[in-house]
Amino acid sequence: DAKTTQPNSMESNEEEPVHLPCNHSTISGTDYIHWYRQLPSQGPEYVIHGLTSNVNNRMASLAIAEDRKSSTLILHRATLRDAAVYYCILLGGATNKLIFGTGTLLAVQP
C-alpha cells in the first residue's frame, strides 16, 4: 500500500503562512493526493486534493512536485482555528485501502 510520511509537528504564528510537507515516493500514476485535518474531538474533514497540477480552494493551496513524490499543503494565513492534525493520504486509482500516516500536529501561536 502506498504510504505517506509527514513531520510529527510544526509550529506557526498567527497570520503567517504555513507550509506542511508530505512525502509519497511510492505513489502510483492514478493516485490522488488528499489532505484532511482533524480538529480536537472531531472526525477528520476534507481540506483539498489534487493529481498533478497545483490546486487552490478557499481553505488552502496544494503544491504538487513535478515527479509527484511529494506535496505541500499551504495555509496562506494561519489562524488559531487552524490548529489541528493534518493528514496527507493517497486516494483512488490503485490505492483502495485508505491508510493514514502519523499526520502533522500544527500548533498556531497568537
Added chain:
Amino acid sequence: SAVISQKPSRDICQRGTSLTIQCQVDSQVTMMFWYRQQPGQSLTLIATANQGSEATYESGFVIDKFPISRPNLTFSTLTVSNMSPEDSSIYLCSVRTGGIATNEKLFFGSGTQLSVL
C-alpha cells in the same frame, strides 16, 4: 458531499460487554470504512464494509471481535464485542463519495469515544 450521523458519541462500558456503534449517511454510498483512533494516535483502518458483501478486515482485526453489518447503502454498524480496557478508543466511520476519482472525497462521522472499565 455526505453528512454522517454516528451514535453514540461516547459511552462507558463494563469489561466483557459489547457495544454497537451506528453510522447513518444522508446519501447512498458504496464504500464505508471503520477506523479506530487510540489516544494521541493516527487512524487505523479496521475494515471496509461494502453493501452486499462481507466486510474486509485489516490485519489484526477479526470479525468475531468487530462484527460489521451493512444492510443498505446508507447505514452500517460496528460492534465491539467482549470488551476489555484495551478497546478504549475513538471509533470512526467514514464514507468515500464522488463517483469518479477526480471528485472522490472522504467524509467522517464525529466519532464514538469508548471507555471500557
